[in-house]
Amino acid sequence: MSAVGPECLYYSHPGLDESEAALVEIDATRREIVLDRTLFFPEGGGQGCDLGLIGGVAVESVVESGGRIVHRLASPLEAGPGDRLALHLDRARRRDQSEQHSAQHLLSGYLFRNHGIPTLSFHLGGALSTIDVDLRDFPDSLVEELDSEVNGAIARATPFVLHLCPPEDIETLPLRRPPPGEEEVLRVWEIVGLDFSPCCGTHVESAAELRLFKIDTTERYKGKTRIHFVAGDRAVAMYRRLHRAAGAASRILSAPPEALDEGAERCAKKSREAASRADRLLGILVGRLVDAAPLGRPLALDLSGAGVEGIDEGMRAIKAREMTGVVSLAETPTIGIVGKRGESLPPELLAAAKTLGGKGGGAPGSLRMAFPDPVAAAKFAALALGILENR
Numbered sequence: 001m002s003a004v005g006p007e008c009l010y011y012s013h014p015g016l017d018e019s020e021a022a023l024v025e026i027d028a029t030r031r032e033i034v035l036d037r038t039l040f041f042p043e044g045g046g047q048g049c050d051l052g053l054i055g056g057v058a059v060e061s062v063v064e065s066g067g068r069i070v071h072r073l074a075s076p077l078e079a080g081p082g083d084r085l086a087l088h089l090d091r092a093r094r095r096d097q098s099e100q101h102s103a104q105h106l107l108s109g110y111l112f113r114n115h116g117i118p119t120l121s122f123h124l125g126g127a128l129s130t131i132d133v134d135l136r137d138f139p140d141s142l143v144e145e146l147d148s149e150v151n152g153a154i155a156r157a158t159p160f161v162l163h164l165c166p167p168e169d170i171e172t173l174p175l176r177r178p179p180p181g182e183e184e185v186l187r188v189w190e191i192v193g194l195d196f197s198p199c200c201g202t203h204v205e206s207a208a209e210l211r212l213f214k215i216d217t218t219e220r221y222k223g224k225t226r227i228h229f230v231a232g233d234r235a236v237a238m239y240r241r242l243h244r245a246a247g248a249a250s251r252i253l254s255a256p257p258e259a260l261d262e263g264a265e266r267c268a269k270k271s272r273e274a275a276s277r278a279d280r281l282l283g284i285l286v287g288r289l290v291d292a293a294p295l296g297r298p299l300a301l302d303l304s305g306a307g308v309e310g311i312d313e314g315m316r317a318i319k320a321r322e323m324t325g326v327v328s329l330a331e332t333p334t335i336g337i338v339g340k341r342g343e344s345l346p347p348e349l350l351a352a353a354k355t356l357g358g359k360g361g362g363a364p365g366s367l368r369m370a371f372p373d374p375v376a377a378a379k380f381a382a383l384a385l386g387i388l389e390n391r
């Protein structure tokens with residue numbers, strides 16, 4: 001980023017929310033403009049751009065292009081070169097971006113100072129932000145250490161100090177990473193007692209402004225580690241959301257919030273036991289229904305309410321007793337057909353099922369079809385029973 005000068009009000013007056021500027025250029029769409037000075041930080045270095053209003057029109061994006069700062073507006077601007085325009089900065093967004101970005105400096109600073117681990121890239125996301133670091137395995141103990149270090153700096157209100165450094169003097173500063181090449185004056189951010197880093201982004205003045213920091217997750221990414229983290233207002237909002245969800249889960253599971261994992265495991269175990277009991281009972285019920293049916297005729301077995309397992313259980317029981325039959329399930333709606341052992345089902349059965357909108361298939365001697373509605377399924381069941389009876 002090369003635009004450093006009095007026209008960059010986001011550098012010279014970082015606390016300014018309102019200002020005015022003269023229009024220098026406007027394109028044919030009237031939505032891309034260049035000003036003689038600007039409040040709006042253009043995206044760069046992993047940080048998003050500032051937003052707000054220019055001449056009452058919403059700013060959609062701000063980028064640096066060919067040494068100029070180009071503002072893209074949400075709708076056409078009715079103004080010409082030389083006109084004075086009011087600038088209004090979205091301070092909440094600037095504060096949020098500065099908080100996430102400054103948290104990244106702290107995180108990268110401690111990773112480097114404590115373990116010599118370099119940060120490879122930074123991305124400021126919509127919910128969480130990430131850095132990629134040159135480490136394959138990232139132990140939980142390191143997550144705890146970094147959470148503790150960054151929150152310690154927040155508690156001590158560690159200052160962030162800006163040094164404007166001519167390139168020829170850069171050797172005097174112990175930089176964590178090399179500076180960009182083309183700058184006239186380098187912007188180097190010092191976190192007192194921790195880190196010196198060349199950076200064009202916007203920052204807090206004290207770590208205390210972050211209030212809270214948390215590493216959310218770490219994941220293996222292209223042989224390195226990607227760390228997802230959150231700070232500032234976002235971290236406080238995330239704590240509130242999780243606290244609310246934990247409270248609700250605690251009531252549902254009848255477990256204290258600090259033992260939700262044990263409560264969830266108890267609940268999952270009960271659920272597995274209940275499912276297994278339901279399967280056994282379904283097996284007993286279906287077995288008795290099939291045993292009670294008259295021999296020598298195809299069996300019509302309605303297992304509506306038993307769920308998809310009902311079809312499997314019914315077809316299995318009919319096959320096991322070497323009978324033929326039609327199993328119906330209204331809720332899906334699904335029909336299962338079991339023909340005579342060792343014989344293929346008549347091809348007209350599959351054709352009839354397809355005509356009624358059925359989808360599915362089966363092994364030789366059996367068929368399982370799902371229908372778009374219960375009426376089509378019932379029609380097919382009656383038809384199939386007739387075909388089985390006449391064989």
Ligand SMILES: [Zn+2]
Pocket residue numbers: 101102105189199200201202203
């Ligand atoms: Zn920075």
